[in-house]
Each structure stands twice: as C-alpha cells, then as structure tokens.
Amino acid sequence: MDNVIRRRTLGARLARLALYAALLLAALFYLLPLAVMLITSVKPLDEISAGSLLALPQSPTLVPWAKAWGEACTGMRCEGVGGYFWNSFAIVIPAVAISTVVGALNGYALTKWRFRGSELLFGLMLFGCFIPFQVVLLPMAQTLGWLGLSSSRAGLVLVHVIFGIAFTTLFFRNFYVAVPTELVSAAKLDGAGFFRIFWRILLPVSAPIIVVSVIWQFTQIWNDFLFGVAFSAHDTQPVTVALNNLVNTSTGVREYNVDMAAAMIAALPTLVVYVLAGKYFVRGLTAGSVKG
C-alpha cells in the first residue's frame, strides 16, 4: 500500500491537484453566504446599491449592527432584535436544562433498571422524535390557553421541553446502554438506591453525553421558528421570529445591511457553540439520527 502511494506519477499528482481544487471549490460554496452576510452587514447602504456583492466595504461601519440590535422595526415596534435575543436565551436555558435532566433520568431508568415493558415505553416515547409538529399545533395552542400560558415564555419552555424529551432520552439511553452494568449491580447489592447509583456511578461518566444533549437541544430550540411563531406574542417572541419580522417589515428603504446584521446576531450563538464544540455537535447529529 505504501509503495503504491509513494510512487507518484504525473497523473497521480494531477489527480491530487484536482482533488484539492474540488474540495476548495466546495468550501467556497459553503463559505460564500456567510462571507456575503458579514460583508454586507458592515457596508453603508450606498455602497451596497452601487457595488458588487463581494466587494469589500470601502468605509466599514458598525451602524447596521447597532440599528439591528436596538432600532430596526420588527412589525409594529422599532426596538431592534436585541430584546428578542434575550427572549431566546430566557426560553432556551430552562428548556435545555429541564429536558436534559429528564432525559438523563429516563435513559438511566430505561437501561439500568429495566422492567417488563420498559423497551415498549421507550419505543412509545421515541415516536415523538418523528412526528411533524404541524400535527400538534392546534391542540397545543388550546392546551396552552387552558393552562394560562398562551403567548408566554413559560409556555414556550414547556412546549420545547415536551418535544425535546424524546431526543434527550434517546441520547442518554444509547449512551448508558454501553456503560457496564456490573458496577450498577454491585452497588445494588450493597444496598445503594436509585438516585445514589445515578449520582455516584452514572453521572461521573456522563460528561460527553451531557455536552451532546445540551448542544443538540440548544441549537434545536434556539433555531426553532414554528413553535415560536405559533405560540408567542410581541414581547415574548424568540429571535428567529423577530428576524423574520424585521426582514419582512416594509417601511421605507430596504436596509439590507441591517437585515444581514440581524441575521448574524440571530446566528451567532449557535455558530459559537458549533465552533467551540463542533465535535460534540456532530456526535449529537449522528446519535440523534443514526442511533448509538
């Protein structure tokens, strides 16, 4: 094998060159929208209408960012997306925390304390990962009304927890299946109880799957639009809904630089998470979809 690789003919070198060219071309395709978004967001409006999409800004400015954050109109109000950015955090943080804790306990009970029918229950819950959410929208709207949670952040937290549990349970179950049962059995014999075993044996080894679960839930909930648009009011909207309103508010001149700055603001948290913890992000995607 090594001989085959070392014997580089001209043809092989050309093939190698073509390989890198194709990979770089693909990289450009994926990077182009981000680059355009960034460049446009720091250009003054007159440069946008006069110049080319990819032309670098002559006099870069952060005014569009400030405007997107604090002044741009999202529908009737003109307060920018800043407040909605914090709304998203206020929804995401409790929803991620609760669904991860519940998922961890579920996964633990399903793997280390199996009982008759526990696999069936898991299958039952797993189905929640697959339904199109359109099928629960109308009953959910009515139920939130009955609970007095219509158009509230608490209501959105509840919705995200309910439909996130299926995923977090799947993550933790598939992770805990691989943790040796001998330790747990021994602890049971020593008289350790359900929560003690979880606290002392399972939790200390759970760091990777907790990270996966948190990242998955964070991106899912942060990026949600359907629940946000269906179950929120003006002052409880998540940032994705505000961004969409901002872009579609048609008063006066279209300020593309402000649109792009707002899009960057809405994208930044998940992008930062991806850059910092990309490995876990990929693992979450594949674990959530492929299994185990």
Place this chain on the structure above:
Amino acid sequence: MTRSTSLSHAGRALGRPSSSGFLQSWLPRLVLAPSVAISLFFVYGFMLWTFVLSLTNSRMLPSYDFVGFAQYGRLMANERWWVASTNLVIFGGLFVVICLVLGAFLAILLDQRIRREGALRTIYLYPMALSFIVTGVVWKWLLNPGLGLQAMVRGWGFESFTFDWLVDPDMAVYTLVIAAVWQASGFVMALFLAGLRGIDDSIIKAAQLDGGSLPRIYWRVVIPCLRPVVFSAVMILAHIAIKSFDLVVALTGGGPGYATDLPATFMYTHAFTRAQVGLGSASAMLMLGGVLAILIPYLYSELRSRKNG
C-alpha cells in the same frame, strides 16, 4: 447472568427491609411516568385530537360539528393543496438526491488522506448549526436579482446573465432546493465520512490488489457497504423536507403567489391565519401520513437488522 440472579436471590433471602425495596423497584417506573404521560397526552393524544378536528367543520375556533371526511374532500379539490404537494415532491426529491450525491462525493474526496481535513469538515458542516430562518434570509439576499448574484455576474461583464428564479413562479421552488442543500449536505457528508471510516481497510486493499481502479472500487465495493448510511440519510432528509416550514417562510414567503407553498406552510396558513382549522387539521393529518409512510419501512428494516445482527 446466572450468577447475578442467584446473588440477588441471596440478597433477598438475607431479609432486606421490604418497604424500601418496594419503593426502589417502583422508583424507575415513577421516574419514567411523567415522560410517558406527557408522551401519551401531547403526542398521541394530540394526534388523535387533530384527527378529530379534521372531521369537523371548525373555522376560526375548534367546533365539534362533525362532517365526516368532508375536509379531506375539500383538500383534494383544493388547487393550492395540490401545488403544495407537488412542490413537496419536487423539492423533497431533488433535495434528498442532491444532498446524497454531494455528501457522498465530498466524503469520498475527504477520505483520501487530505491535509487540513478537520478545517474543511468544519466549513462544510457549519450551515447545519444555523436556523433555517437565517439561511432563508441570506439566500434571499443572494438570489434577489437586483443586487444579488445576478447583479454581481452582470457587473463582471456578462450583461445578459439572468438568474431570477426567486421571482419566477415556475423556478422559485428550486431556490428552496439550493438553500436547503447548502444547509444540509455537509451533514450528509459527515454521515458518509463516519460510514467510510467504519469500513475495514482490508476490503479496499484486497480490491486494489485485484487491480480495480479507485472509482470502480468505490462504486462496486465501498458504496454498497454504506447502504445503512444511505438509508438513514434518506430518512432524515425526507423528514427535514416534509417538515420544511421556516425556510419557505424566510426565503420565498410561499410566493410568488403561492407558487412555493409546501404542505407545512399550507397547514399553518389555513389553520392560523385563514380561519380554516378543519381544513388545516386535515392537511396536518396527511403530513403525518407522509411521515409514517417513510418511517414505518425504516423502523421495520432497523428492527429486522437488529434481530439478525
């Protein structure tokens, strides 16, 4: 196994305090109970509820005047529904196929001992971290004929270059494909790459010794090994396609007219803004049917392979 059961018998014989033992054996069930109840009510109950609504003539608010399957009849007679369904077939089909081809291609290229593989992988995959709303907003800007890509290429001197799919009712649905492929193909690449790394090197070496050329080996030997990956990828992508809502809202708004409606936007529009709760519920049920039609064969084959393997 036998040892542990005999040990636990021994433990019981030693006389554990039985009340705490009883609690301990029920604790796992108690812990699971809320989630199971939530699932039963909010998933299964709501599905049933939506089905019931689809049998009524609910307009602005749910009412319970049953009209049988009349809403499904109205749906079948609704031209906009057919536009939405046809769009889903076009969009979903192209989206799945292009993502698969591009993802597999990039994964195979990346698997050739590439320098800076990690950086490239990160670049290919980052769109998956974004919201479809952000993706839609960016591509709307790129694809707008006045100042976007069309204007850029014209500025390079190709005065007659035209790329105005976004405002062309016949072509706008393809802009959804472009944006969705941009967002999800890197993810398919990651799936395939993981699959490729899982293949035993010796298979490829053996094929090379037999004198197969590299493309031939990939086509005949490697790709067939990746059948489970292809299967999962198709499942996930089809699922994304059926649920696609935010991308349409942000990129085309369903327009021009309703040329780029998908079932998900049809459902939302009718149920929430056009006071057609009955009709919206019927369309939601058909979407669920579509998902089940993909899901059931998938789960069936998963269970079968698990039993055999």
